[in-house]
Amino acid sequence: MRRSEARGYFRVTRLRYAGGVKSLFSDQISDDDIPLRTLLGLTRQEEAVGDLRQLQIAPLRGRGALRLLLNAGMALVAALTMSMETAWPVVAGWLVVALVFSVWSFRTFDRLPLDDPKFATAAEFRLCHRHALYSALLWGVAFWLQGLTPSLDHVLSLWTIALLLMLALTMVAHSMPLTCILYIAPVTLSASLATAAAGAPQLTGVTMVAGLLLATFCLRFAQTHIRIRRAETVLHEKSETVSLLLREFEETSADWLWQTDNSRRLVHVSPRLAYALGGSAELLEGMPLLQALSGDAWESASFPKALHDMAERMKRRESFSNLIVPVTIAGKRRWWELSASPRLDESGKFLGFRGVGSDVTEQHATAEQIAKMARFDNLTGLPNRLSLHEDLARALNHALEAKSRCAMMMIDLDRFKAVNDTLGHPVGDKLLAQVAARLKSMMEQGMTCGRLGGDEFAVVLHNIVSPKEIEDLARRIIATISRPYVVDNHQLFVGASVGYAIGPQDGNTVETLTRNADLALYKSKDKGGNVVAAYVASLHAQAEERRVMEQELRGALDRKEFELYYQPVVTAEDGTLNGFEALIRWTNQKLGSVSPGRFIPLAEDSRLIGPIGEWVLRTACAEAMRWPSNLKIAINVSAEQLTDPNFASVVVSALAQSGLPPQRLEIEVTESVFLRDGGGAAQLLDQLIGLGVRLSLDDFGTGYSSLGYLRKTQFSTIKVDRSFVVGAAKGSIESIAIIRAVVALADSLGMSTTAEGAETEVEVDTLRTLGCSNIQGYYYGRPMPATDVLTLFRPPESIATAAA
Structure with missing residues (x-):
């Protein structure tokens, strides 16, 4: 194969190849966890994670003026707030110290070469920690300017301002969690003691929890920030390597290429292609391409549709690109992406095909997983709303064509909200999973159950003979769902309300039939739950009446109508x-x-x-x-x-x-x-x-x-x-x-x-x-x-x- 001819195929696959390499690197980086001690700067093994300190200190660049303005502004606000209840000399003294410290801290950091990417030593880290601790002590003292029994208003006002400062610090210095913690912990402790001294011990726990949550957030935010920055750095380095590989690919035919003669048999089999097919170049030479790709299916001629399509295109001597075909290698299913065009000699005579291929098995599996996630509920594994609506559309189309009937059944759990409110959402999620398993076990041919969201499920029924068939199934569902559950050593009881609408008589579109089934469900719940209700036309009027009543009820107290x-x-x-x-x-x-x-x-x-x-x-x-x-x-x-x-x-x-x-x-x-x-x-x-x-x-x-x-x-x-x-x-x-x-x-x-x-x-x-x-x-x-x-x-x- 001439280099000039191959160059065109290399250009076609360059972007895909580079994307695959970058995706691989990204996956490796995302799995690389940063030790907490290293992140906090409590170990000297920075080399194990690269230029970690440089990545941590980078967000501080160019933020000196912002920190000065923030600290001085907050100090002024705090002083004005304290001046209403605290002696002016005390407040003025604290304000002077705060402003002097802010200017001194600004000038100290302004003299450091933070713009130098290589500037990141342990001394500068300790300097950041010290300044954070000094600032924390300054704001911690402010809570006690009124003495050992400060007023609650004084404490709460200062705590609000300090909390804003803590939030601002986490945004500015989020990559340095120890600096943030050295500020958050003393201020939180001082505020907690002050609330207790002010006669509000119930607020002490709230203050401590707020500080703890904020410190935890700093740690998680810092881990995420460093991981992303490291990924960007590594990907930048790898992209340069990929560029070199691509240039070598164009010059040396590094990726596998394939070529056939006019009988669609492999010729000039490269070692890379032979390795991909799991054989030797000598054995593959002269083998029909379809045989090499289909494996054991060659004998039975039972080929996947994609291979049939490729064979038909080659038979018609048509070009194709980015064609995804299943390939059987050593009994295992793989997925390849193939591109090819016919080869012609100078007189226009057909010589065969020349193409390029790559293994996209992992990408195909990911695409299938994404497609599944788009149509199935993650918690229960049942089809989601989108999938149910697609199935209902098929059922309606068949009912209209065959002049038969289908149905949409909506199921809402009774008393489920109390489980979430009292035992928490994790228990509620486990209960939903058990409900879904029971519901799925009742499905027969022509039935599809799924989860619409929350505690609401639905069943699509194809080819319904009579409403009695729907109601019998609904009663069995209610009886099955109403049996007791055991979740985390809790015995739980829920019921089910069921409403249904029959298509196409109650609606000949997915939206109409779903809405009418929902109205029937409302009717079921109005009856107290654990009952089945069918859609009737009068439900629209009842729904409107309910809407008007709810609207009027919302203002009844204000209008003194009770x-x-x-x-x-x-x-x-x-x-x-x-x-x-x-x-x-x-x-x-x-x-x-x-x-x-x-x-x-x-x-x-x-x-x-x-x-x-x-x-x-x-x-x-x-x-x-x-x-x-x-x-x-x-x-x-x-x-x-x-x-x-x-x-x-x-x-x-x-x-x-x-x-x-x-x-x-x-x-x-x-x-x-x-x-x-x-x-x-x-x-x-x-x-x-x-x-x-x-x-x-x-x-x-x-x-x-x-x-x-x-x-x-x-x-x-x-x-x-x-x-x-x-x-x-x-x-x-x-x-x-x-x-x-x-x-x-x-x-x-x-x-x-x-x-x-x-x-x-x-x-x-x-x-x-x-x-x-x-x-x-x-x-x-x-x-x-x-x-x-x-x-x-x-x-x-x-x-x-x-x-x-």
């Missing part, structure tokens, strides 16, 4: 009034009177239940102070509120603001608190008990009704649901037995029982006979506004006077 009603609770034995239950009502200008059953679940989903619940708590406590001192007030608390660790503080604040004794407040919770909880809510309830607040377990007997709830928390009252009250009054043996069991259980545990929903005299007599402690219902009074409650406590003559 009102509390109070329903009496009486002693069963003699009908004596002993308290009220607070019930919220919402009247909106657009929506009118909205039932709590409609807006409370929406408030929980939209994270509005917190402020609404706090308003209910404060309003009810304040109103109860206007009643006789023997009456209690019962308030329902959502499970969402109990996931807020600040809820106990809100209760304490409401009691303190209203003056209501804790014993007169009763917090009502349902079993869902424990079903959604990983332990956090139970601890919060124990805190409330410690305050003296009474706890009531509402709707006991209607859910799982585990006796473990009563063991976890010391409830003062168990409430019996109205469904049992009605059944017992009608003589239902089961309802009577349940009420008797609850009463006996409560008596043995020192608790009282409150029966809800008593509306008739028969129901009241039945509850008395069964031993219930308290009764609540329309028989004794409907929920009433606060003004009507107050009339119950006025003497008859005052009522008549008020009426006149």
